[in-house]
Amino acid sequence: MEYKSAAPRIIAPKSPNLFQIALEIQKKGPLQFFTDQWRIQGDVPHLRMGLHNLFFIIHPDHVGHVLLTNRKNYDKLKTWDVTRRLLLGSGLIGATGAHWKRQRKLMSAFFTPKSVELYFTLMLNAASDVTTRWETASKSGQALDIMEEMTRITAWIILRSMFGMDLSEERLRTIERDVETMIRFVYRREMLPVKAPLWAPLPSHVQYRKATSRVHLLMREVIERRRSMPESSWPNDLLSKLMSARDEESGETMADVFVRDECIGIFIAGHETSARTMAFMWYSLHENPEVAAHLRRELDAVIPENQQPTLEDLKQLPYLTRVIKEVLRLYPPAPAFPRDPVTEETLNGVRLEAGAFVMVAPYFTHRHPDFWTNPEHFDPDRFLPEREREFHPYAYCPFGGGNRICIGNSFAMLEMSVLTAVLARRFDAHLIAGHKPEIEMGGTLMIRNGLPMHIVQRV
Numbered sequence: 001m002e003y004k005s006a007a008p009r010i011i012a013p014k015s016p017n018l019f020q021i022a023l024e025i026q027k028k029g030p031l032q033f034f035t036d037q038w039r040i041q042g043d044v045p046h047l048r049m050g051l052h053n054l055f056f057i058i059h060p061d062h063v064g065h066v067l068l069t070n071r072k073n074y075d076k077l078k079t080w081d082v083t084r085r086l087l088l089g090s091g092l093i094g095a096t097g098a099h100w101k102r103q104r105k106l107m108s109a110f111f112t113p114k115s116v117e118l119y120f121t122l123m124l125n126a127a128s129d130v131t132t133r134w135e136t137a138s139k140s141g142q143a144l145d146i147m148e149e150m151t152r153i154t155a156w157i158i159l160r161s162m163f164g165m166d167l168s169e170e171r172l173r174t175i176e177r178d179v180e181t182m183i184r185f186v187y188r189r190e191m192l193p194v195k196a197p198l199w200a201p202l203p204s205h206v207q208y209r210k211a212t213s214r215v216h217l218l219m220r221e222v223i224e225r226r227r228s229m230p231e232s233s234w235p236n237d238l239l240s241k242l243m244s245a246r247d248e249e250s251g252e253t254m255a256d257v258f259v260r261d262e263c264i265g266i267f268i269a270g271h272e273t274s275a276r277t278m279a280f281m282w283y284s285l286h287e288n289p290e291v292a293a294h295l296r297r298e299l300d301a302v303i304p305e306n307q308q309p310t311l312e313d314l315k316q317l318p319y320l321t322r323v324i325k326e327v328l329r330l331y332p333p334a335p336a337f338p339r340d341p342v343t344e345e346t347l348n349g350v351r352l353e354a355g356a357f358v359m360v361a362p363y364f365t366h367r368h369p370d371f372w373t374n375p376e377h378f379d380p381d382r383f384l385p386e387r388e389r390e391f392h393p394y395a396y397c398p399f400g401g402g403n404r405i406c407i408g409n410s411f412a413m414l415e416m417s418v419l420t421a422v423l424a425r426r427f428d429a430h431l432i433a434g435h436k437p438e439i440e441m442g443g444t445l446m447i448r449n450g451l452p453m454h455i456v457q458r459v
């Protein structure tokens with residue numbers, strides 16, 4: 001199959017000095033600064049960050065090279081150390097080698113397109129709960145922060161579907177905030193050229209430690225509760241799968257600390273990303289009323305009045321899928337993710353030494369002018385099947401690629417389809433007057449100043 005391609009542009013791969021970097025990031029924010037460096041330096045921008053060299057991988061040929069064809073040379077080594085130590089422990093996302101292989105194999109069965117359909121009804125019920133709250137907000141005219149709304153619903157879905165947890169509203173909020181505190185802390189710490197020891201009694205350290213111990217305690221409680229039930233009555237979910245898995249050689253079950261780490265990793269990876277995408281979905285529908293109108297025509301035509309969509313209905317909503325894909329193109333919730341070159345390599349004349357930090361950066365790949373016509377424009381019809389077939393295989397990679405492609409991608413696509421089908425059918429959401437969302441790169445792509453919207457009931 002012929003696909004659209006163009007050679008990488010390497011203009012001037014030379015980093016500004018650390019002082020300029022710090023000043024510019026302070027002035028423009030990281031997203032604009034990295035965008036400018038891409039324009040100035042070309043497709044492998046280089047930043048010298050203190051002792052480390054950081055390179056962005058943007059061109060689809062390079063993305064495919066790092067994630068697939070030469071993936072053995074791009075592992076999760078030193079760049080992942082802080083995240084592993086302070087956030088994910090031994091969980092799949094940061095795991096490597098034989099441990100990663102074993103865990104990936106064990107968990108994959110839960111995430112096939114067919115297996116995730118098991119969670120359709122649960123997702124539908126979660127969307128219905130939101131409906132009740134949004135009806136009230138629509139009547140009272142009170143604005144809701146859509147980022148928070150989406151985070152709460154995706155957090156509930158992941159905890160319920162994977163671990164059978166049904167937390168009260170209050171506990172749900174606490175765990176969300178705690179996990180958010182942990183992620184921000186780790187993200188900021190990674191960026192610091194000099195790191196204070198963790199035992200130092202700084203307010204951010206204290207907050208991080210308290211949040212971590214609350215999250216660990218909750219996970220321990222869930223594991224212990226499951227263990228107190230006879231194994232024959234365990235529900236068919238990921239937690240049971242993890243707790244009952246036996247090592248092929250020793251026959252032993254997984255230690256609780258490994259189960260806990262997997263649970264924390266799945267919770268983190270499995271709700272913030274979908275929540276961010278859903279928030280950007282509402283923002284995009286607000287910004288592009290003709291897209292919103294098209295989507296609603298499709299929803300009205302397929303889902304019978306006063307009824308919830310069925311799984312079959314969802315398969316008859318191609319425009320909805322195109323809208324979600326376009327949201328993921330312009331606003332990939334994982335805008336950049338790191339790898340470590342194991343041995344030195346030269347990519348189109350740019351030397352990536354062993355020990356350098358390499359960031360695969362879908363946010364920029366998805367806006368590459370050689371691969372996307374009018375890249376800043378929101379146009380779901382880019383994903384019409386006949387046009388999709390012409391994409392470079394790595395021009396679009398919101399879920400990563402190669403053997404470490406997101407394990408939860410089918411789960412996420414189903415979840416986002418259900419939430420959008422139910423909520424967009426019944427409600428419009430309008431940004432409050434004068435609010436300008438500030439999009440920024442944190443651990444995920446986010447809206448720094450929130451997304452306050454008025455909800456208007458349609459039907």
Ligand code: HEM
Pocket residue numbers: 092093094104158265266269270271273274277332333334337338397398399400401403404405406407408409411412
């Ligand atoms: C819109 C939603 C999502 C997006 C955009 C997304 C994106 C990604 C990306 C880019 C990676 C690859 C990271 C890398 O190669 O370093 C990844 C990995 C992963 N994701 Fe997702 N994700 C989403 C939802 C989910 C969900 C719902 C789950 C779980 C239920 C999940 C679990 C994971 C896990 C466990 C990994 C690590 C896989 C491995 O290394 O083998 N993600 N995700």
